[in-house]
Amino acid sequence: MGQRIAKTSGTPGKTRALNVFQIGASHYFLDLPGYGYARAGKEQRAGFRRLLRYALERERLRGVVWLLDIRHPPSVDDRAMQDALVEGETHVLAALTKGDKLSTAQRRARERELRDELGLPEDQVIATSAKTGEGIAELREAIEGLVRGAA
Numbered sequence: 001m002g003q004r005i006a007k008t009s010g011t012p013g014k015t016r017a018l019n020v021f022q023i024g025a026s027h028y029f030l031d032l033p034g035y036g037y038a039r040a041g042k043e044q045r046a047g048f049r050r051l052l053r054y055a056l057e058r059e060r061l062r063g064v065v066w067l068l069d070i071r072h073p074p075s076v077d078d079r080a081m082q083d084a085l086v087e088g089e090t091h092v093l094a095a096l097t098k099g100d101k102l103s104t105a106q107r108r109a110r111e112r113e114l115r116d117e118l119g120l121p122e123d124q125v126i127a128t129s130a131k132t133g134e135g136i137a138e139l140r141e142a143i144e145g146l147v148r149g150a151a
Helices: 042-056 076-087 105-118 136-147
Strands: 019-023 026-033 064-069 091-096 123-128
Touching: 042 076, 064 076, 091 105, 091 136, 105 123, 123 136
Parallel strands: 064 091, 091 123
Antiparallel strands: 019 026
């Protein structure tokens, strides 16, 4: 977003609620709980799924920025998310995180593999690194395209 708006933790799965951030005068960025590492009981995970369905059914939803670790194949939870996004006909930007952990050749190969596995076009998959800043400008530009209504 060009600014630090969300609190982050060194431990994945800490987000337990839907966090809403106002961006500009009329746009909002929704941060939902992570599903892969959320250390939660069955009842709480069911609550997360209801929250996700609610967010995906929003009439004014422009799209989803889906964070995936570039180093790992899609998990069972990733596949469930993919099914929910396809079912809702949601526009997706897959931000492949931790790109700095791989060499350039490995990163390009993993990006292609994940794009093929997820069935997403090239312009909807962006390798990023919060550490080096790689891909952040491209991701920001893609998000701005969503906000403007370009798909």
